[in-house]
Amino acid sequence: MTVESTAARGTSRSGGKRTAAAKPAAKKTAAKKAPARAKGASAPEQPELVQLLTPEGERVEHPEYSIDLSAEELRGLYRDMVLTRRFDAEATSLQRQGELGLWASLLGQEAAQIGSGRALRDDDYVFPTYREHGVAWCRGVDPSNLLGMFRGVNNGGWDPNSNNFHLYTIVIGSQALHATGYAMGITKDGADSAVIAYFGDGASSQGDVAEAFTFSAVYNAPVVFFCQNNQWAISEPTEKQSRVPIYQRAAGFGFPGVRVDGNDVLAVLAVTRAALEHARSGQGPTLVEAFTYRMGAHTTSDDPTRYRTDDERAAWEAKDPILRLRTYLEKEGLADEAFFAKLEKESEELGVSVREKIRTMPDPDTMAIFENVYADGHALIDEERAQFSEYLASFADADETAGKGH
């Protein structure tokens, strides 16, 4: 299967039809989870983590969130995670080979991204950071689009409206406000779509994110704030951003917050779906904190050995999101050898296709510097474009003259 056709599955919801909708991200959950802590130093009591599939691959029940997926749907989620991881690994190695300038790996965060991405409807809108390759996958964004900016041929460049997937946003936290404004617009339009805004644990410190909480609460905007707490903001652990669990932030702005096991694709799907339903039904925002782990470096430029231990990584490896679903599928006989073999092959093909795509990706035309700065044009751009063309032409002339001369 080619990359395109894989991606072209688009936003069909693999975790679909048969699911019993969970109760809206409950008042109670947030209410009882917001203890004020008088002391900064002491450890927080372990907050409730919504989990439906344990690291050992056991299905467990949760009093407020439930999910009931068909075998096909479960295999679909598994396939999404495997292919996303494969794509990500391919990109990492393409960076090492010099094909990309940088790569921000999502390794370890597949469940958080696929679970939330598959909770979305086609008409919902996504505002990602720079690491949401799995969500992009769910939206049907052509993976090579994602690679363009890391290769340095553009700064994003895809059409956000063709998959309701906004451009990657690098400046931390900014997109939370864009998502809120977009959601306000949905309300004005009388539509029942929802918006999801992704950001990280580090981003929770940015003023823009707090302002997004305020605006979304005041206007009751249909937006889900999806915080992937992957424990690290480059070299800084989450304790440098907050001394209480991040999901608790929401209550003080007047909307519910919930922490979900971010390595449990079923729980993430259930919780996100409930939060989106909550938004759709006019009940406003929810903050979902997906508790997960960045298994790799922050980006290919980073060296995590400077600031964290192998032990930590090893402990999280035991909670791997893909492994636990595989264990479950196998144990329950929901997928056979043929499925895994076929998926392995599909992964290989995806890798090959991505490699080919990137290697044949053309460099942008020099004059693209001057394009799309303004929608309605700008006199200075016209002047500079003309002068620069003339300047470039002078080399051609010189070469020609030189050629003639000798």
Next chain:
Amino acid sequence: MTVESTAARGTSRSGGKRTAAAKPAAKKTAAKKAPARAKGASAPEQPELVQLLTPEGERVEHPEYSIDLSAEELRGLYRDMVLTRRFDAEATSLQRQGELGLWASLLGQEAAQIGSGRALRDDDYVFPTYREHGVAWCRGVDPSNLLGMFRGVNNGGWDPNSNNFHLYTIVIGSQALHATGYAMGITKDGADSAVIAYFGDGASSQGDVAEAFTFSAVYNAPVVFFCQNNQWAISEPTEKQSRVPIYQRAAGFGFPGVRVDGNDVLAVLAVTRAALEHARSGQGPTLVEAFTYRMGAHTTSDDPTRYRTDDERAAWEAKDPILRLRTYLEKEGLADEAFFAKLEKESEELGVSVREKIRTMPDPDTMAIFENVYADGHALIDEERAQFSEYLASFADADETAGKGH
């Protein structure tokens, strides 16, 4: 009594020695006050409001906060509020007479400001907005200093360190971060002082305030965030800033929040003192929301009839902070006629003295434009200063020449 000698009482704590310290702004208070509200539209349940003196002038007890003041201390608080109100009224009328360009009245917020101001120790540090005239009074800041910026002779200009009272800050929310940084410095110095940062209900929406919450929690900085929720941010009611009570914001950042009757000087004193003690003893920040009312216009430029009703004002008049303390003092026989008469006279004198001061306040020298832009100088400033002097001198020359010529 002259203005100076009144002010010179400085930060002596009128509500002083005998007070039984309240328990540190309790975990419980914040914890149980942070219900997540799933619906934006419905009214919040009435949150607990710490009160020790009812609008009718009855002393009541509170399970967590208590206070025990001598008659003299109570009269001191009363005097502070009366003189502050008088100073404020004087400034408002000076604005009408054209002596000030603008005035931001604190009318109605006297208890919030005197109660918190008198909770401070001399070595504590205050970061005010532009309306903390009552706090300035408690700190011993010469009132004419406050008038300078509203008259347009300077942009503040007092020495913050002489009374540990920072300059007024007009850009909403900025000072919350300065306060936090200052408090971080106190910790580094190993001192046990505390910082208090004032801001309004409107300011609670600014990203800077949220970032101050984050930094103060992460570094466990000894700072009290004192939000005077006076129900309005110019023309916008508090519902435009938050759909839950503002004090609940704190819990999600990991520190306690408490709502106090901001028109009850005793409760404000008790709550602020407890929060400062909490900070001093290494337990980090607290958010105090003083629930009060801006009785006047936002500033003398504002016209509140455009956006709020007389009824609302009337309802709050019944909760007047000064009246209720007077009722209590009289009922309990804690102050006699002579006290009130003397205070009346003192008020008059304060008014006269302020009027005199302002009318004799000199305009700044033109060349002050170039002063204090840099501490270490800047070549361009020197150049511009010289050119401008020359330019000004050319008029003098011209005048002279003209004089000679005719």
Next chain:
Amino acid sequence: MAAKSSGQLPVAKAINESLRASLEADPKVLIMGEDVGKLGGVFRVTDGLQKDFGEDRVIDTPLAESGIIGTAIGLALRGYRPVCEIQFDGFVFPAYDQIVTQLAKMHARALGKVKLPVVIRIPYGGGIGAVEHHSESPEALFAHVAGLKCVSPSNANDAYWMMRQAIESDDPVIFFEPKRRYWDKGVVDSSSIPAPLHRAQVVRTGTDITLAAYGPMVKTCLESAAAAEEEGRSVEVVDLRSMSPIDFDTIQQSVEKTGRLVVVHEAPVFYGSGAEVAARITERCFYHLEAPVLRVGGFHAPYPPARLEEEYLPGLDRVLDAVDRALAY
């Protein structure tokens, strides 16, 4: 849709009518900001609009400028055309990141696939005796940034039409409103075909020297020109109207005629728009200039307290002094 004929209007009211006409013409137009609703803004520029168009289209926002611009971007992505009010010049900076990093660059980032027709209204400049942060002229800080357009009307007719054009533009426009001219009246000709938004206008012709200004300083320059005439000097005045782009062609034409140029603005001279005009016009008119381009503007100092602003602000005397100096070459 043609605006109602308006006759003599103060600048603030001309903008109000322009916003009203835009709200009527396009249901996607929104007004957002602090106190823009019932209060009608602190300068009453949005007076009556919420009453007539509802809270859904004229929106009182929380007190957070980054939030205002950030959500306006989101609304624009959804197809709306938000017109955001920043209450005073000095309060735009909390939104600066959203403006510079997102609003200005998103069209390019998307290779043209999204447009952000957001207008940011900023009452700017001094002369009204206000406290700190209420009198600044930060236009250079926006004009330097690619992706933004910056304009400032000097009179009621331009205020009306330039606002309509700014709202119709598919690019983000920072609309600097000369607050001390809010009460100056002028005829708004709602039937006239307006000049293009970024075209400069020769508002007084002359032959000896050119004065270039925009916004509040145009009036000052016109008064200076009138005063200079009494001394026998023929001064041309160009109202730039747009600080990004700048209509250098019109200035060049004027300077080729007069041979001398003084640029006047309230903003500090150092790194100000006068520098850009001086540098480019000197390049374009090197052989025509009989004197260096001179600049009259603010000093490299924070805007002073109100009792010093008269000395600080460029006024007739300082403009004429520069005219004298230029003519002395």
Next chain:
Amino acid sequence: MAAKSSGQLPVAKAINESLRASLEADPKVLIMGEDVGKLGGVFRVTDGLQKDFGEDRVIDTPLAESGIIGTAIGLALRGYRPVCEIQFDGFVFPAYDQIVTQLAKMHARALGKVKLPVVIRIPYGGGIGAVEHHSESPEALFAHVAGLKCVSPSNANDAYWMMRQAIESDDPVIFFEPKRRYWDKGVVDSSSIPAPLHRAQVVRTGTDITLAAYGPMVKTCLESAAAAEEEGRSVEVVDLRSMSPIDFDTIQQSVEKTGRLVVVHEAPVFYGSGAEVAARITERCFYHLEAPVLRVGGFHAPYPPARLEEEYLPGLDRVLDAVDRALAY
């Protein structure tokens, strides 16, 4: 306190040593920023400092630039001397309000009664093949603002000494670090008496034309000058070192000799520092200039994706083209 003698050092390491010497010399000096601790910053400029000076003096902050600068102001009010790192140029804007409105103006607001000795380190400029927001040159947006000082070293020795001077200054200093020169080595002479922080330096003498630049473009100009020499042209190069204040005297002296000036920077030309230099030098040297001051810099467009930056950035060819054009007058 004298720094250790350092020999050949890369620019990044020279700054590291300078920070170390400052931390040693004054217990009030603090380092703050994202990832400045264990990681040593993304460019390792603060490498090893937290290990040696502790978390109390080398502080990993929450991810919030306004918070970093806002708390640094508070720390400065308490008597500390914070040196704040902004991770990349494009991430300074969330802090812009605190910088422009508070940091720059508080000394004046207090009539001199408080001082804010805060240094803001910003790795800036392009040429390292990075993604968006990692290659910008925003210096004009700070230099226009009174109350700030802006400097940028071009070599290791200046990097060492200018950082020490910036930290010793009682004014806020924005310290622009030419990130693509971080790995360029030079001798740091820790015994030399440094030039004043805001003094420009003639780094190559010549007689036909002057090139003025700062930070990363100084090297480009020196290479251009060397290339021009082969064509028989004698090019003088002035390293401005400071963008606010600008040492106009040194440029003027050079231009009075050469009669021609080209200003080179990576930042967009429009409203850039070249405009200020051109305007003022034209005024000062009107009768000496044989050609208009020309500017070579970025276009009025967002910094392009990495695969276009070579074309976008001023390089040897574009500088020489400008030299040719200036000499053609």
